[in-house]
Amino acid sequence: MALSQLSLALTKDQAYALVDAVMERDDLAVTASAHEDAETGEWIFEATCLERPELDSFSELARLTLGGDVEFRIEEIDPSVNWVAKSLEGLHPVRAGGFYVYGSHETAPVPGGLTGIRIDAAQAFGTGHHETTTGCLEAIDRALKRRRFTNVIDIGTGTGVLAIAVAKRLKRRVLATDIDPVAVSTTLGNARDNGVERQIVAIEAEGLDHHLIASGAPYDLVIANILAGPLAALAPGMARITQRGATIILSGILNQQAPRVTSAYVGQSMILRSKITRGNWSTLVLEKR
Structure with a gap:
């Protein structure tokens, strides 16, 4: 199955706003995420799509969400790679409501008083x-x-x-x-x-x-x-x-x-x-x- 990745450099708030907008729809992308580029410090919006992405639909959604026109970068990606997992595997542990959610790559023990839940990035x-x-x-x-x-x-x-x-x-x-x-x-x-x-x-x-x-x-x-x-x-x-x-x-x-x-x-x-x-x-x- 052919996959494509669509990306765009934005501010942090813009990147997360666009992620939210894309994930509200079930017809545009398999997944969407935002991360900070370690080298440039820019925030990058990324969406993984089946086949070629519907660029007009993405552009219109970005226009409504961000208030202006943007230019996405599109590239084909290796279908043998689980890009849903790849986009999430570097995330840090999360503390919420007395729970501590972490990935298997974390080596530090679960902090005292918190309920640990190990969840690795996956296609869900x-x-x-x-x-x-x-x-x-x-x-x-x-x-x-x-x-x-x-x-x-x-x-x-x-x-x-x-x-x-x-x-x-x-x-x-x-x-x-x-x-x-x-x-x-x-x-x-x-x-x-x-x-x-x-x-x-x-x-x-x-x-x-x-x-x-x-x-x-x-x-x-x-x-x-x-x-x-x-x-x-x-x-x-x-x-x-x-x-x-x-x-x-x-x-x-x-x-x-x-x-x-x-x-x-x-x-x-x-x-x-x-x-x-x-x-x-x-x-x-x-x-x-």
Whole structure:
């Protein structure tokens, strides 16, 4: 399969804004990232695309996001290299909500008082570095301090980082679902690496459409870090699979999208208990009446 990489030198804020804009769409790139060039100090936006990228679409999105015209550089890349992993492998550990997310290349011990989660870069979303993931980890930490949950589901699990975080703290079974079979296999591998393979049940499912999701209901903790549109559409289903008093943690939501998602859940007899804002992204914590 032919892959292409599209790149552009920007300021740090511009690079991350463009990453967010690209990742909001599912038709432009396999992945997008931003990093600082060690030699020049410039911040580089990069997007990895199947075949040739749709340059007109990228240029229009950049114009809307950055307020001006830009000139991308495009190059063919070696299809034998896992560029999703390559773009992430140098990231530093992340501390969020009492959790410490790190890669296997880290040799330092997990700091005292933190719950370590080892997640290597892979072809699935969730190494702990994105604001949506850190927001969810903080929300999970707060929720677990208030209550001991007994039936947990993580929808759109990606690498399984959030499911693993809950399993490590609660020592209980967590159902992890994702539409992508690569994410399911990645989650199972990460569960083994973190010693919670007996607590994590990972399945391929679209939304809430799987018999194991239905048979496992009602849930008292639901985590879903996906996108605003699907989250709003899932609101009625979320109401069906949750018990009274359940906590629902939602992310993958741009700040300007938070009112629309909140409204969808309030309409299903849920109350917004708190909102965590990280950069351009919001994490919502709701409770079922």
